[in-house]
Amino acid sequence: MNTIFLLCVLLVLSAVGYRMGKASAVGRQNGGTVRLHSLPSYYGYYVALWCGLPALLLVVLWTASSDWIVKSLVVSALPDEIRALPADKLSLVVTDIRNIAAGNIASAAATPAVQAAVDTYLNLAGMARSAMWLVGLAAAMFGLLLARSHVAPSMRARNRVEGIIGAVLIVCSVIAVLTTVGIVLSLVFEAARFFVAIPAADFLFGLTWSPQTAIRADQVGSSGAFGAVPLFTGTLLIATISMLVAVPVGLMSAVYMADYAPARVRSIAKPLLEILAGIPTVVYGFFGALTVAPFVREAGALAGLEVASQSGLAAGLVMGIMIIPFVSSLSDDVINAVPQSMRDASYGLGATRSETIKKVVLPAALPGIAASVILAFSRALGETMIVVMAAGLAANLTANPLNAVTTVTVHIAALLVGDQEFDSPKTLSAFALGLVLFAVTLALNILAMRIVRKYREQYE
Amino acid sequence: MDATVTTQNVSGATVPVPMPMPASKVAARGVNVHYGAKHALKSVDIDIRENQVTAFIGPSGCGKSTFLRCINRMNDTIASCRVTGDLRLDGQDIYDRSVDVVQLRARVGMVFQKANPFPKSIFENVAYGPKIHGLATKRSEFEEIVEKSLRGAGLWEEVKDRLDDPGTGLSGGQQQRLCIARAIAVSPEVILMDEPCSALDPIATAHVEELIDGLKSDYTIVIVTHNMQQAARVSQRTAFFHLGTLVEEDDTAKIFTNPRDERTQGYITGRYG
Ligand SMILES: Nc1ncnc2c1ncn2[C@@H]1O[C@H](COP(=O)(O)OP(=O)(O)OP(=O)(O)O)[C@@H](O)[C@H]1O
Ligand SMILES: [Mg+2]
Numbered sequence: 001m002n003t004i005f006l007l008c009v010l011l012v013l014s015a016v017g018y019r020m021g022k023a024s025a026v027g028r029q030n031g032g033t034v035r036l037h038s039l040p041s042y043y044g045y046y047v048a049l050w051c052g053l054p055a056l057l058l059v060v061l062w063t064a065s066s067d068w069i070v071k072s073l074v075v076s077a078l079p080d081e082i083r084a085l086p087a088d089k090l091s092l093v094v095t096d097i098r099n100i101a102a103g104n105i106a107s108a109a110a111t112p113a114v115q116a117a118v119d120t121y122l123n124l125a126g127m128a129r130s131a132m133w134l135v136g137l138a139a140a141m142f143g144l145l146l147a148r149s150h151v152a153p154s155m156r157a158r159n160r161v162e163g164i165i166g167a168v169l170i171v172c173s174v175i176a177v178l179t180t181v182g183i184v185l186s187l188v189f190e191a192a193r194f195f196v197a198i199p200a201a202d203f204l205f206g207l208t209w210s211p212q213t214a215i216r217a218d219q220v221g222s223s224g225a226f227g228a229v230p231l232f233t234g235t236l237l238i239a240t241i242s243m244l245v246a247v248p249v250g251l252m253s254a255v256y257m258a259d260y261a262p263a264r265v266r267s268i269a270k271p272l273l274e275i276l277a278g279i280p281t282v283v284y285g286f287f288g289a290l291t292v293a294p295f296v297r298e299a300g301a302l303a304g305l306e307v308a309s310q311s312g313l314a315a316g317l318v319m320g321i322m323i324i325p326f327v328s329s330l331s332d333d334v335i336n337a338v339p340q341s342m343r344d345a346s347y348g349l350g351a352t353r354s355e356t357i358k359k360v361v362l363p364a365a366l367p368g369i370a371a372s373v374i375l376a377f378s379r380a381l382g383e384t385m386i387v388v389m390a391a392g393l394a395a396n397l398t399a400n401p402l403n404a405v406t407t408v409t410v411h412i413a414a415l416l417v418g419d420q421e422f423d424s425p426k427t428l429s430a431f432a433l434g435l436v437l438f439a440v441t442l443a444l445n446i447l448a449m450r451i452v453r454k455y456r457e458q459y460e
Numbered sequence: 461m462d463a464t465v466t467t468q469n470v471s472g473a474t475v476p477v478p479m480p481m482p483a484s485k486v487a488a489r490g491v492n493v494h495y496g497a498k499h500a501l502k503s504v505d506i507d508i509r510e511n512q513v514t515a516f517i518g519p520s521g522c523g524k525s526t527f528l529r530c531i532n533r534m535n536d537t538i539a540s541c542r543v544t545g546d547l548r549l550d551g552q553d554i555y556d557r558s559v560d561v562v563q564l565r566a567r568v569g570m571v572f573q574k575a576n577p578f579p580k581s582i583f584e585n586v587a588y589g590p591k592i593h594g595l596a597t598k599r600s601e602f603e604e605i606v607e608k609s610l611r612g613a614g615l616w617e618e619v620k621d622r623l624d625d626p627g628t629g630l631s632g633g634q635q636q637r638l639c640i641a642r643a644i645a646v647s648p649e650v651i652l653m654d655e656p657c658s659a660l661d662p663i664a665t666a667h668v669e670e671l672i673d674g675l676k677s678d679y680t681i682v683i684v685t686h687n688m689q690q691a692a693r694v695s696q697r698t699a700f701f702h703l704g705t706l707v708e709e710d711d712t713a714k715i716f717t718n719p720r721d722e723r724t725q726g727y728i729t730g731r732y733g
Contacts, residue, residue: 262539263539339576341572341574341576342576342578342579343537344534344537344570344572344576345572345576345577345578345639345642346578346588347534347537347565348532348534348565348569348570348572348643349565349566349569349588349589349592349642349643349646350561350562350563350564350565350566350589350592350593350646351562351588351592352562355592359588359592360578363579363580364578364579
């Protein structure tokens with residue numbers, strides 16, 4: 001709240017800086033005798049950026065670090081006997097201090113020491129807030145005045161603004177890239193911790209998945225089996241079923257949209273099809289669990305087959321429907337990208353529409369279609385919600401789509417839901433599964449991108 | 461090529477030829493074309509003679525391509541396009557309901573302004589038409605057709621050692637001759653060429669012109685061109701279009717030396733300065 005208000009103030013200051021920069025540039029023209037290097041507004045932007053950006057940066061840094069600084073100060077002010085507590089107990093105390101400071105209920109009644117710490121905390125936090133205001137406003141004013149003093153008709157404001165904008169864009173891209181790298185690294189490190197406890201070969205080739213481990217030493221229970229093969233096969237089974245649904249339907253509807261549909265039908269049907277892609281997957285999950293799974297079971301019963309109430313088939317079918325728009329809209333794009341002149345050539349030789357599509361359009365579009373299928377497949381591998389709801393959690397090793405199966409993503413979700421200790425193999429196995437999934441999807445996406453790039457070159 | 465061969469369509473059904481031979485291969489009477497509300501061709505009457513080269517000339521947008529595309533009904537692919545009037549091929553109404561467009565296009569082939577070989581091998585490009593019309597079944601028959609067509613298009617010597625290379629890898633002029641080979645592989649009776657040389661350099665153009673001259677003994681050829689010298693060099697008859705009307709059609713020599721209409725005169729001399 002406080003910070004938002006400060007940000008608003010900074011924004012206003014920048015706007016003031018803009019006006020001042022512009023006015024001072026115009027003013028220094030000496031009534032038109034001196035030519036400005038840039039349009040007046042660039043001088044305004046120059047001052048505004050110098051006023052707003054450094055201040056913003058400082059405020060962000062301050063907000064990110066002040067909590068940590070305040071906490072360290074509070075802890076260092078605590079009596080020695082509390083500071084001597086083990087790390088987890090100490091963090092409990094700190095949490096209590098925060099809770100009391102925020103007016104919430106704490107886990108233990110406040111001892112005088114804690115009460116004193118709360119006062120220090122409130123004190124310091126208040127100081128940190130004031131300091132943030134002070135630092136932010138000072139930086140803004142300083143930037144504003146400094147930049148304004150630079151404004152002169154000969155200053156290349158336009159080029160400088162361009163430079164600043166370039167820098168801002170670079171920073172944003174770096175943030176995005178670093179985040180990705182950070183996520184991948186944390187995945188790798190946590191997975192590495194898992195592989196210390198469980199050999200990689202057991203994980204990758206083991207046939208039993210049963211991650212329950214004894215929590216207390218005296219507990220009767222399995223020591224946990226982390227063979228991920230049932231999860232991999234379940235994932236593949238469901239993804240394959242979904243592709244069997246999505247590829248034919250998606251591809252044919254793409255062909256229809258691109259080459260058969262009259263313009264009017266296309267303009268209505270294509271957005272409708274794309275709405276499918278906008279339905280939240282959890283809604284598909286309802287549909288799978290409440291409609292498709294019972295239907296599959298009853299249909300199976302009529303045919304004399306025994307179908308689990310949550311079957312891989314049901315999940316695959318629903319997922320296939322979800323993926324249709326991926327296949328169809330990507331394929332539609334590549335089919336449309338096949339030049340009209342190819343079609344004309346074929347029609348001109350007396351080919352019918354379907355011959356033209358089969359022999360000219362689809363072969364020419366094949367690489368792009370392959371890429372769209374691969375992307376759809378990797379999407380299917382990563383899907384969670386539908387499987388949770390329609391296929392269940394039973395890690396059976398089976399190729400029979402009528403049985404209950406489960407997937408990698410579902411187990412990642414199941415492993416991390418609820419209270420978890422972050423050092424048991426059970427929890428860490430989620431990272432190992434995530435790493436495998438990430439590696440496979442990444443490989444598939446790279447493959448698809450390569451194919452698409454090659455295909456682009458063909459027509460340019 | 462004798463009369464029975466030229467009138468045999470791809471399915472093998474012989475079209476009865478009224479004797480004596482009609483003066484015209486393609487006859488248009490009062491042909492009008494609309495694109496939506498735009499009246500693109502206004503009451504065109506023309507007779508296109510068999511085994512001759514007829515050139516269509518005229519300023520851009522006057523309807524040359526439009527008329528050309530009427531003859532093999534390529535305009536059918538444009539939703540807004542409406543063709544009325546009487547247009548006959550060998551006395552048969554092209555726009556009759558009973559006409560099979562697929563067979564019509566096998567009889568009336570087309571070469572486009574920009575060479576558009578399929579992204580397939582040279583061999584596959586030429587064999588495409590024969591394949592879809594079932595003109596051959598055995599590989600050896602296809603090889604025969606491909607060689608004959610490529611020879612007919614004057615390309616055989618240049619590509620005979622690399623028939624499996626992609627057609628898109630040829631030079632522009634070679635690609636255009638490949639497209640001509642592809643068109644003649646289905647043994648059409650009429651070949652329509654829409655500015656076939658506009659993307660070619662003078663040497664490749666000379667090649668194609670030579671080819672057109674050689675082809676006219678077997679085929680009836682209609683060529684759209686913006687190049688007056690080209691029209692004068694390759695055609696026997698020339699038709700001048702202006703703003704959607706056919707202004708005049710006559711022997712090429714006459715059009716270029718002594719046109720009847722002053723618009724024709726203006727267009728031709730304007731080009732030469
Ligand atoms: N698909 C179309 N939809 C609407 N109008 C069209 C279409 N194709 C052509 N036209 C119009 O019909 C008229 C004749 O066009 P056409 O392409 O036949 O001209 P052209 O004589 O071949 O010209 P150019 O020498 O430039 O190729 C033009 O006014 C053009 O704008
Ligand atoms: Mg044209």
